[in-house]
Amino acid sequence: MKRIVVIGSISMDLVVTSDKRPQAGETVIGESFRTVPGGKGANQAVAASKLGGTVQMVGCVGSDPFGQQVVENFKRHDVDVTHVQIIRDEVTGTAHIVLAEEDNSIVVVQSANKRVVFTNEELEHLLDEQAFVLLQLEIPIETVKQVTSYCKAKGIPVLLNPAPSQPLPPEVIENVTYLTPNEHECRDLFNGISVDDVLKRYPNKLLVTEGVHGVRFHDGRDVRHVPAIRANVVDTTGAGDTFNGALAVSLIEQDDLETAVRFAVVASGMSVEGFGAQGGMPTRQDVQQRLERV
Numbered sequence: 477m478k479r480i481v482v483i484g485s486i487s488m489d490l491v492v493t494s495d496k497r498p499q500a501g502e503t504v505i506g507e508s509f510r511t512v513p514g515g516k517g518a519n520q521a522v523a524a525s526k527l528g529g530t531v532q533m534v535g536c537v538g539s540d541p542f543g544q545q546v547v548e549n550f551k552r553h554d555v556d557v558t559h560v561q562i563i564r565d566e567v568t569g570t571a572h573i574v575l576a577e578e579d580n581s582i583v584v585v586q587s588a589n590k591r592v593v594f595t596n597e598e599l600e601h602l603l604d605e606q607a608f609v610l611l612q613l614e615i616p617i618e619t620v621k622q623v624t625s626y627c628k629a630k631g632i633p634v635l636l637n638p639a640p641s642q643p644l645p646p647e648v649i650e651n652v653t654y655l656t657p658n659e660h661e662c663r664d665l666f667n668g669i670s671v672d673d674v675l676k677r678y679p680n681k682l683l684v685t686e687g688v689h690g691v692r693f694h695d696g697r698d699v700r701h702v703p704a705i706r707a708n709v710v711d712t713t714g715a716g717d718t719f720n721g722a723l724a725v726s727l728i729e730q731d732d733l734e735t736a737v738r739f740a741v742v743a744s745g746m747s748v749e750g751f752g753a754q755g756g757m758p759t760r761q762d763v764q765q766r767l768e769r770v
């Protein structure tokens with residue numbers, strides 16, 4: 477069985493809950509403040525591991541207390557941290573999150589995540605044909621380019637979650653096996669072309685996540701739609717990450733794409749029922765029980 481290698485961001489999320497989201501120039505009184513492990517890469521690694529994947533995290537943290545805490549968190553979730561580097565002159569990445577009016581706003585400060593860079597020799601050492609690579613866009617774009625082109629040349633599958641939104645060189649889109657933007661990221665990536673039109677262009681590769689509306693992809697004949705599940709929403713942070721981690725787990729088990737998407741949609745839907753990016757992530761058993769009810 478392949479192992480999932482997540483190359484990506486590791487952060488501490490600093491989360492404020494408030495009734496009201498402040499406008500520019502406005503101050504509001506919040507209700508609570510918590511620090512919880514996050515970062516899109518780390519979240520995807522934890523989601524995949526909770527769902528039964530064998531997961532290796534590749535990334536950087538600072539030599540501060542947050543760095544130690546996020547590494548301990550990986551260990552608690554059985555994520556291999558052999559390739560998580562502690563950068564002596566840096567601090568751990570942080571995400572500054574306001575949870576208000578049933579949605580989140582996030583400012584990410586990359587810090588040590590900017591140091592996720594490799595020589596080609598290091599990549600060769602990290603990745604072999606037993607790897608299934610998960611990538612996002614909170615690390616340098618040069619690294620994303622290098623990893624996707626290396627993996628294409630070696631036939632190693634790559635799932636790229638193009639978040640947060642930013643323009644991507646066309647070769648990155650060509651080199652990945654799966655691309656999972658949400659509808660806004662999809663519009664940004666493909667210059668406003670309608671989702672239906674872009675889906676046709678990238679059958680069995682482009683999967684567009686649409687929150688409560690589920691996920692769409694093209695199977696080579698038609699556009700397939702997998703509806704979301706009903707959930708008691710506590711916190712939507714990390715729902716996309718759970719989707720990507722779950723999709724990777726299901727795909728390496730050789731499930732067909734539609735089965736894999738159904739599994740990932742259920743996992744992602746369940747993840748919003750707990751606080752924090754990782755707090756609501758389900759186990760394999762949780763997802764299986766929920767799937768039986770769908």
Ligand code: RIB
Nearest residue numbers: 487514515516571714753
């Ligand atoms: O996708 C959710 C994640 O995005 C949060 O955990 C936060 O770290 C931000 O990077």
